[in-house]
Amino acid sequence: MREAPIGVFDSGVGGLSVLAEIQRLLPNESLLYVADCGHIPYGEKTPEFIRQRCSVMAGFFREQGAKALVLACNTATVAGVADLRRDFPDWPIVGMEPAVKPAAAATRSGVVGVLATTGTLQSAKFAALLDRFATDVRVITQPCPGLVELIESGDLHSAELRQLLQGYVEPLLASGCDTIILGCTHYPFLKPMLKSMIPADISLIDTGAAVARQLQRLLAERDLLAGGPNQPVRFWTSADPAYFKNILPLLGQSAGEVQNFSL
Numbered sequence: 609m610r611e612a613p614i615g616v617f618d619s620g621v622g623g624l625s626v627l628a629e630i631q632r633l634l635p636n637e638s639l640l641y642v643a644d645c646g647h648i649p650y651g652e653k654t655p656e657f658i659r660q661r662c663s664v665m666a667g668f669f670r671e672q673g674a675k676a677l678v679l680a681c682n683t684a685t686v687a688g689v690a691d692l693r694r695d696f697p698d699w700p701i702v703g704m705e706p707a708v709k710p711a712a713a714a715t716r717s718g719v720v721g722v723l724a725t726t727g728t729l730q731s732a733k734f735a736a737l738l739d740r741f742a743t744d745v746r747v748i749t750q751p752c753p754g755l756v757e758l759i760e761s762g763d764l765h766s767a768e769l770r771q772l773l774q775g776y777v778e779p780l781l782a783s784g785c786d787t788i789i790l791g792c793t794h795y796p797f798l799k800p801m802l803k804s805m806i807p808a809d810i811s812l813i814d815t816g817a818a819v820a821r822q823l824q825r826l827l828a829e830r831d832l833l834a835g836g837p838n839q840p841v842r843f844w845t846s847a848d849p850a851y852f853k854n855i856l857p858l859l860g861q862s863a864g865e866v867q868n869f870s871l
């Protein structure tokens with residue numbers, strides 16, 4: 609069981625930013641990654657639809673013998689993690705949500721910005737997160753429609769992307785925030801561009817590394833950490849596998865086996 613793989617999924621390539629953190633912290637683990645690119649963007653879908661996709665993914669990874677599941681997607685987590693934990697109470701499941709707690713602790717100006725999908729920002733789980741951890745700070749939320757689609761197309765540098773991103777960042781800067789939460793796993797790929805448009809003393813916070821640490825904790829508690837050596841990552845996509853294979857190196861992964869995910 610220790611050598612069984614870990615299932616990781618996102619609506620698309622965003623979860624690769626989390627996969628990289630897991631690879632860094634847990635190099636002995638074998639990883640399976642499903643990109644549900646055929647249903648992107650989750651951020652503009654209904655919670656019911658996303659819950660149904662989460663359940664399909666969980667069923668698939670169970671069949672593959674995964675010893676743990678990582679929802680490398682904020683939007684999927686806010687919609688679906690509670691149902692998954694109810695349905696699979698003994699399975700280690702790691703979800704992720706915008707880093708409101710660390711951002712509230714870190715801000716000096718008392719103003720925190722959140723870039724995330726519409727679905728995440730409208731969710732009850734996000735509202736509860738603000739009630740719990742952000743009572744003493746001002747939180748400015750900014751949905752970012754269109755960013756995910758550009759990143760999925762392999763665009764991390766174009767003028768079109770810059771213009772769209774600038775429009776989302778401007779209101780946060782104008783409100784005096786000194787800490788910006790990247791509340792969608794696609795956005796860490798935009799860090800170089802973001803850094804070029806914000807003052808150097810504004811911090812960008814994402815949760816990929818924290819997710820990897822939480823996964824490590826859950827596996828260690830159950831004596832499930834792999835001893836290695838690991839197997840190469842196996843990828844699936846619900847869109848075009850050849851396209852996905854080409855985009856992997858752009859996003860920091862060495863090209864691997866990519867299969868069609870048709871569920």
Ligand code: DGL
Pocket residue numbers: 618619620622623648649650651652680681682683684725728756791792793794
């Ligand atoms: N990567 C996802 C997240 O963390 C969502 C992207 C999408 O809208 O599909 O929220």
